[in-house]
Amino acid sequence: MKLLxxxxxxxxxxxxxxxxxxxxxxxEWAADYETGIEKVNIYRYDCVLIDIxxxxxxxxxxxxxLKKKFPETGIIIISAKNSLDDRISGLNLGSDDYLTxxxxxxxxxxxxxxxIRRRNFQGNQQIVFGKISIDPQEHSATVARQEVILTRxxxxxxxxxxxNKNRVLTKESIAEHxxxxxADLMDNFDFIYTHIKNxxxxxxxxxxxxxxxxxxxxxxxxxxx
Amino acid sequence: xxxxxxxxxxxxxxxxxxxxLGAGLFFVSVRYLIDDEVxxxxxxxxxxxxxxxxNIDALPVYILQLGDSLQLDAVRYPRRPILxxxxxxxxxxxxYHPYRQLIFYERVEGQWYKVTISKLLVQRQQLMNAVVMTxxxxxxxxxxxxxxxxxxxxxxxxxxxxxxxxxxxxxxLEKHEVLKFPExxxxxxxxxxxxxxxxxxxxxxxxxNLKEFTENAAHEIQTPLAVILSKIEGLFQDETLTExxxxxxxxxxxxxxxxxxxxxxxxxxxxxxNRQFLAGTEPVNLSPIIxxxxxxxxxxxxxxxINIKTELQPTGPVMHPALAEVLVNNLLTNAIRHNLQxxxxxxxxxxxxxxxxxxxxxxxxxxxxxxxxxxxDTSQSASLGLGLALVKTICQVNGQTLSYNIENEWHVxxxxxx
Numbered sequence: 001m002k003l004l005x006x007x008x009x010x011x012x013x014x015x016x017x018x019x020x021x022x023x024x025x026x027x028e029w030a031a032d033y034e035t036g037i038e039k040v041n042i043y044r045y046d047c048v049l050i051d052i053x054x055x056x057x058x059x060x061x062x063x064x065x066l067k068k069k070f071p072e073t074g075i076i077i078i079s080a081k082n083s084l085d086d087r088i089s090g091l092n093l094g095s096d097d098y099l100t101x102x103x104x105x106x107x108x109x110x111x112x113x114x115x116i117r118r119r120n121f122q123g124n125q126q127i128v129f130g131k132i133s134i135d136p137q138e139h140s141a142t143v144a145r146q147e148v149i150l151t152r153x154x155x156x157x158x159x160x161x162x163x164n165k166n167r168v169l170t171k172e173s174i175a176e177h178x179x180x181x182x183a184d185l186m187d188n189f190d191f192i193y194t195h196i197k198n199x200x201x202x203x204x205x206x207x208x209x210x211x212x213x214x215x216x217x218x219x220x221x222x223x224x225x
Numbered sequence: 226x227x228x229x230x231x232x233x234x235x236x237x238x239x240x241x242x243x244x245x246l247g248a249g250l251f252f253v254s255v256r257y258l259i260d261d262e263v264x265x266x267x268x269x270x271x272x273x274x275x276x277x278x279x280n281i282d283a284l285p286v287y288i289l290q291l292g293d294s295l296q297l298d299a300v301r302y303p304r305r306p307i308l309x310x311x312x313x314x315x316x317x318x319x320x321y322h323p324y325r326q327l328i329f330y331e332r333v334e335g336q337w338y339k340v341t342i343s344k345l346l347v348q349r350q351q352l353m354n355a356v357v358m359t360x361x362x363x364x365x366x367x368x369x370x371x372x373x374x375x376x377x378x379x380x381x382x383x384x385x386x387x388x389x390x391x392x393x394x395x396x397x398l399e400k401h402e403v404l405k406f407p408e409x410x411x412x413x414x415x416x417x418x419x420x421x422x423x424x425x426x427x428x429x430x431x432x433x434n435l436k437e438f439t440e441n442a443a444h445e446i447q448t449p450l451a452v453i454l455s456k457i458e459g460l461f462q463d464e465t466l467t468e469x470x471x472x473x474x475x476x477x478x479x480x481x482x483x484x485x486x487x488x489x490x491x492x493x494x495x496x497x498x499n500r501q502f503l504a505g506t507e508p509v510n511l512s513p514i515i516x517x518x519x520x521x522x523x524x525x526x527x528x529x530x531i532n533i534k535t536e537l538q539p540t541g542p543v544m545h546p547a548l549a550e551v552l553v554n555n556l557l558t559n560a561i562r563h564n565l566q567x568x569x570x571x572x573x574x575x576x577x578x579x580x581x582x583x584x585x586x587x588x589x590x591x592x593x594x595x596x597x598x599x600x601x602d603t604s605q606s607a608s609l610g611l612g613l614a615l616v617k618t619i620c621q622v623n624g625q626t627l628s629y630n631i632e633n634e635w636h637v638x639x640x641x642x643x
Contacts (some may be wrong), residue, residue, distance in 0.1 A: 015459050016466060018459055019462075022462065168462055170458070172479065218471050
């Protein structure tokens with residue numbers, strides 16, 4: 001998979017690049033609008049991440065141009081602006097998703113994967129991890145062809161964990177993924193623990209190995225080893 | 226005390242003083258003139274009487290005018306003539322009347338006579354009456370005209386002033402208003418209005434600048450925060466970290482996350498205050514929003530075993546849909562956060578009113594203080610303390626009223642709109 005990141009903040013760009021490299025994605029970086037447009041015109045990308053506040057141009061223009069020339073490329077807007085109007089105009093222009101700074105890299109990763117899955121396979125592709133397979137259209141999960149009945153939150157959690165497999169996920173990022181803006185309601189992270197516990201139990205009941213590793217004080221890691 | 230009433234008071238006091246002084250002066254001067262006239266008449270009479278006495282030796286009956294009297298008394302020696310005033314008793318009318326008397330001495334055939342001519346001072350009394358009546362009349366007229374003038378003045382001339390005052394009374398800094406007034410004829414009021422306009426202009430600009438600064442500051446913080454959070458997340462993936470390093474890192478991460486949340490909430494708050502959210506154009510039905518939020522918050526509600534009851538009618542205020550979301554979200558999360566284990570929440574939505582009631586611990590002090598920013602119950606440390614401040618601000622910019630009441634164990638937050 002090939003990504004393009006148009007972002008003027010070098011430190012943030014490096015982090016994002018590193019994160020995706022571990023995912024075996026090629027993540028190219030353009031530091032300004034000019035370079036970004038140039039690259040878009042030369043190469044083909046599966047997904048473009050655009051900061052709409054660039055020093056030399058409006059990222060929304062880039063979205064517009066990209067949409068016109070390469071409608072099949074996925075677009076995710078990253079912005080420090082949470083302004084609703086921006087969000088709506090960004091999505092109206094055809095961007096697939098909108099993420100407000102600051103965000104968790106794991107969240108970005110999950111969204112990029114969702115966009116690519118939707119774009120490349122019209123959402124039909126099964127997500128497979130070890131013995132687990134997920135049908136994103138049906139919102140259902142199976143372990144060795146046996147259906148696992150999951151609640152909405154457990155399903156979201158599972159997809160998120162698989163999207164960020166082999167990585168340490170912080171409790172905050174999980175909480176924010178599951179509850180969004182309400183995440184600050186979590187007076188403690190017991191809720192996550194409950195969901196994790198239930199999910200693990202349901203998966204293991206159907207014969208899946210224990211993929212979930214708890215990392216003390218930090219969060220969780222979903223991996224086969 | 227009203228300015229006009231104060232002025233009126235001085236006006237009345239001064240006019241009364243002037244009137245009475247004037248009346249006194251008038252009385253004295255007229256009396257002097259009359260006395261002078263009477264004296265002249267008396268002296269004329271004296272000449273007549275003397276002439277008669279000396280030359281004719283007998284007094285005709287009607288030598289003097291009717292009402293005057295002449296009296297002759299034989300005396301041994303003459304004295305200096307006297308001109309005096311005296312009250313004489315009138316038997317017919319049974320009362321005293323003032324008389325002016327001229328007493329002089331005349332020798333007739335070697336005998337001295339004391340001649341007393343008395344003249345009734347009827348005019349004087351009439352004059353007194355006239356003066357008193359006139360003064361009373363003028364005083365009454367003056368008072369009435371002053372009062373009428375006063376009410377006319379306060380109604381008409383002071384109207385622009387009262388208008389300005391009313392506008393200032395209604396003035397709200399948060400609305401970024403500049404007060405403008407129509408041109409006034411009165412110079413002072415025109416100046417006042419100009420000053421008020423300039424003042425509110427300066428206020429609005431300063432307030433706007435301040436808000437913009439807050440927003441920009443919060444905005445600028447987002448990017449470095451994003452860098453910090455991304456670096457932390459990158460570090461977490463480093464498998465060479467020891468457990469204690471991981472824990473320290475996780476604490477850094479938690480704090481940075483909290484900072485980011487706080488910043489986002491502040492940004493939203495200033496954004497709403499800056500009226501960057503478009504005003505709503507049509508009523509937003511709150512009922513589906515409430516139901517959706519309740520579904521989103523389901524696991525929190527279940528975990529605390531909170532019993533939810535709703536009475537929802539499909540209605541809502543005119544506002545921006547995004548703000549309606551934030552409003553509902555904050556009201557509900559507040560009701561859940563400050564609830565008791567096994568508590569209850571009642572949500573009632575009806576025309577012009579949304580009421581969220583929840584069970585909760587008693588709070589000290591004025592519940593309305595909870596609308597202040599960062600005001601929070603210390604036991605709920607995860608709270609940012611901005612939730613109700615946001616609700617309050619949203620209500621403010623949309624012209625809704627928000628009230629917080631405590632009825633027994635129930636905490637009641639009510640939003641009302643037109």
